[in-house]
Amino acid sequence: xxxxxxxxxxxxxxxxxxxxxxxxxxxxxxxxxxxxxxxxxxxxxxxxxxxxxxxxxxxxxxxxxxxxxxxxxxxxxxxxxxxxxxxxxxxxxxxxxxxxxxxxxxxxxxxxxxxxxxxxxxxxxxxxxxxxxxxxxxxxxxxxxxxxxxxxxxxxxxxxxxxxxxxxxxxxxxxxxxxxxxxxxxxxxxxxxxxxxxxxxxxxxxxxxxxxxxxxxxxxxxxxxxxxxxxxxxxxxxxxxxxxxxxxxxxxxxxxxxxxxxxxxxxxxxxxxxxxxxxxxxxxxxxxxxxxxxxxxxxxxxxxxxxxxxxxxxxxxxxxxxxxxxxxxxxxxxxxxxxxxxxxxxxxxxxxxxxxxxxxxxxxxxxxxxxxxxxxxxxxxxxxxxxxxxxxxxxxxxxxxxxxxxxxxxxxxxxxxxxxxxxxxxxxxxxxxxxxxxxxxxxxxxxxxx
Numbered sequence: 001x002x003x004x005x006x007x008x009x010x011x012x013x014x015x016x017x018x019x020x021x022x023x024x025x026x027x028x029x030x031x032x033x034x035x036x037x038x039x040x041x042x043x044x045x046x047x048x049x050x051x052x053x054x055x056x057x058x059x060x061x062x063x064x065x066x067x068x069x070x071x072x073x074x075x076x077x078x079x080x081x082x083x084x085x086x087x088x089x090x091x092x093x094x095x096x097x098x099x100x101x102x103x104x105x106x107x108x109x110x111x112x113x114x115x116x117x118x119x120x121x122x123x124x125x126x127x128x129x130x131x132x133x134x135x136x137x138x139x140x141x142x143x144x145x146x147x148x149x150x151x152x153x154x155x156x157x158x159x160x161x162x163x164x165x166x167x168x169x170x171x172x173x174x175x176x177x178x179x180x181x182x183x184x185x186x187x188x189x190x191x192x193x194x195x196x197x198x199x200x201x202x203x204x205x206x207x208x209x210x211x212x213x214x215x216x217x218x219x220x221x222x223x224x225x226x227x228x229x230x231x232x233x234x235x236x237x238x239x240x241x242x243x244x245x246x247x248x249x250x251x252x253x254x255x256x257x258x259x260x261x262x263x264x265x266x267x268x269x270x271x272x273x274x275x276x277x278x279x280x281x282x283x284x285x286x287x288x289x290x291x292x293x294x295x296x297x298x299x300x301x302x303x304x305x306x307x308x309x310x311x312x313x314x315x316x317x318x319x320x321x322x323x324x325x326x327x328x329x330x331x332x333x334x335x336x337x338x339x340x341x342x343x344x345x346x347x348x349x350x351x352x353x354x355x356x357x358x359x360x361x362x363x364x365x366x367x368x369x370x371x372x373x374x375x376x377x378x379x380x381x382x383x384x385x386x387x388x389x390x391x392x393x394x395x396x397x398x399x400x401x402x403x404x405x406x407x408x409x410x411x412x413x414x415x416x417x418x419x420x421x422x423x424x425x426x427x428x429x430x431x432x433x434x435x436x437x438x439x440x441x442x443x444x445x446x447x448x449x450x
Contacts, residue, residue: 026230029146032219033139033447039220040138046131053124060120063113066105073098085300094298099314102291107324110280115273122270129263132449136259136440138218139447143436145215147429150231152208154425159204162418163197165397169410170194172401189407245373245438247366254361254441261361264354271343271350278343281336282329290322368438375431382424386417393417 027035037043076095083090106113173190212227221227255261294317296310308316329336396413399405440446 026228028230029143030448032142032146032215032229033449035221036138036142036219037135037449041220043131043134043138046127046134050124050127050131053120053127057117057120057124060113060117063116066103068103069101071098071100071102083299084295084297090299096295096297096299098293098295100291100293102289104287104289107286107288108283109285110283112277112280115276115280119270119273119277122266122273126263126266126270129259129266133259133263135449136447139449140437142215142218143433145211145218146229146231147433148211149208149215149227149229151425151429152204152211153231154429155422156201156204156208158418158421158425159197159201162414163194163201165414166190166194166197169400169407173407186407193407193411245369247362247369250365250369250438250441251362253443254365255358257443258361258441261354261357264350264357268347268350268354271347275340275343275347278336278339281339284326284328287325287327288323289325290320292318292320294318365438365441368434368441371430371434372438375427375434378427379431382420382427385420386424389413389417389420 074095074097076093078093080089080091082088083094084096170187170190170193173187177187209226213225215229216224216227294314296313297317298307300308300313300317302308393413393416396405396410400407400410436446
């Protein structure tokens, strides 16, 4: 008795664990998008670019700090040279060990460093927006792959329904032949239609496997050959409810937040600041500098001709300097003016790229809105067509069972019904993707992406 109870408890626990494990294997669209963003290798490259931009921006700020450098050398002089202690020309060999510490800071440089900071800041923010844009593009690819699985799952279900009907008709013909109500040739027709439907099921399952593989690759799932998604397709779509949708209204909202537009705006601003950087090279520059130096020299001797010790020389040979340096560019082959012209061209290029991005966005939204309005009619008409073809097939099925029509006529009615179901399924899925895309452009939280 106790052993039976233990076996039952183990079986129940096993069932619960298996059920929970199976439930966890079902992927929602949000799960797929989140996983894909966390494991996509191409996104890593954009994030590295973003990190590089952040470091460039930080370094441009650090460039405002003074330069500080220390130097030391150990030199052995041979032959004719100048004595560093007496400045006399000597021919004896000696060595010297000088030390120096110097610093400089730019007091004025045509505001080049200030403008460079603004430039790198705009470029860094642009890389952030471009990384976000790539995440959205990946999310849309995942959504499309997810929708393809939904379509082929529905297509497979329809094919299997058709196969069940063909199998029933085949069984019916067999019984009628046994009763002598139909000829043996009718069985070959029924078998031909049954085999055709079996082939359709196989093809649909193969297409479904291909769609799943596409999603697996987009998500970068490793060591996985199959994936189960959690999806449900409503018979009546609630996607189409805004009959006054306009391209201009959607574009205005998308224009305000879309990462690819913001990124190009930032790059255009950076290009304008780059012109200011190039123009700063035509102004005079003023640099302040200072330094301290000392050294140990073998020729530094006392009155007895003995070389002074290192500590004493390091203290007594110390010298300091301080000064400013003014640099006025007069003519360098007109290179400064050329850099300004090149920077202006790049500014025009960046502004033109912004106009191109805006144009592409508006045209894409125009197409989406046109599809939206078209799907309003297609969705209703395809649903009505399914009802009509279902009724026609039901009538044909009854007439076939009574021997009033042949197998070819039934096959035609069945195919028309299946085709109507396929079209309706495709329109409903297109409607879902279309609405999600338009909702995204309207600023609604379609994807949970930070």
